[in-house]
Amino acid sequence: MSPKVKLFAALGAAGVGLVALLGVMFGTKGSVRSYIAGKYQRVEAESKGSSAVYTSNQSPGVVAKSISSRWKPAERVNDPGGSFLRYRSAIIAVTAAGAGQTGSRIYVDDQRSGYNRWYPYVGGLWGTFSGPGETFRGGGPAAGK
């Protein structure tokens, strides 16, 4: 292969990479909030839209899986009553709909409101808690091996 052909191949690869990079950077939009807003039915909104409640006729497990597979949470905490997903832009709780109802309710809050609302469940895990020992111990003897 002549040097000129190799040069054009390299520039072609760089061009494809640049186009793809720009496509990812400027062609992707949305957030976990917009995903939920577009997929589930909103039933409540407060605090100028920073908090909202949605419903779904799917089970909490299916909803939590759907949200977390589309937008991977930074952290997740499970509870017998549902799941908490933590994002930079939101704390999301997915729980069963009320007694006698099927499906689930999805609570979307900002960090402060979400931590406050779900303090009994995520208190100490995702923030400060009144008292020491707010995190699980963690770490096996060869952690990180």
Place this chain on the structure above:
Amino acid sequence: MTARSLLRRLARALVIAGVAAPALTATPAGALPVLEAADATELAQSLAEATEDQDVCYGWEVTVYDYGGSGDGIDQGSSLGVGKSANAAECAQWVIFEATITYTSASSESEDSASFSVGSNVAGAPTAADLRANGISEGALLGNNDDQAVANATLLLPALMAEKGLAEPISLEANTQPLPASDKATGTPGSDWLRKYGAAVAVTALLFLGGLGWAAWIFFREHPFAPAPVRNISSSRRSGGLSE
């Protein structure tokens, strides 16, 4: 779950926070227990509340093999209490998160390993695949937050039972009281966008930069636009037999 249980949970969390302090400073990190006493108590009580609502006992059983020297053993607990198995006479129906964690010695060439499954006497109960589909992984059991991984997996079982129609669903109860002034969310997570698209950005940036680097290397090392070498006409003439 009732308001009473919510208050109980809050009070318990406060008690646990106080109990955990000396435990955290006094107990060196070792293979066992996987869950500190306070965390195990909290987990057992959460499971007990689920059992109250669903009439199904839940538990965890983590077998640890530590070839590094701190000893083998089993960390277990359930709705019935810390150290007690859910597979007991008191429980007509039980579901247990079972895991095995193996820590190899420092001199071993083998890597640490972990596996998990779900044991139950309920037909159609959740499986390891269900847990995996909800983010539980073997890797998490080997990480720094192995205790959280065990708690997360075990606490997922009641929700999965409800999802499969084998038990009543349980609802979360929101806190409506103001938090203590010192309590707030900390450690804001990194960008959601980067978590979703970070790999794509890395691959495309690598292709772009790699292509540019390759092009630069060819340009400076192989001189693709340099003039073609001039043939030595006189020698060519000589070889062609032309002479004056």
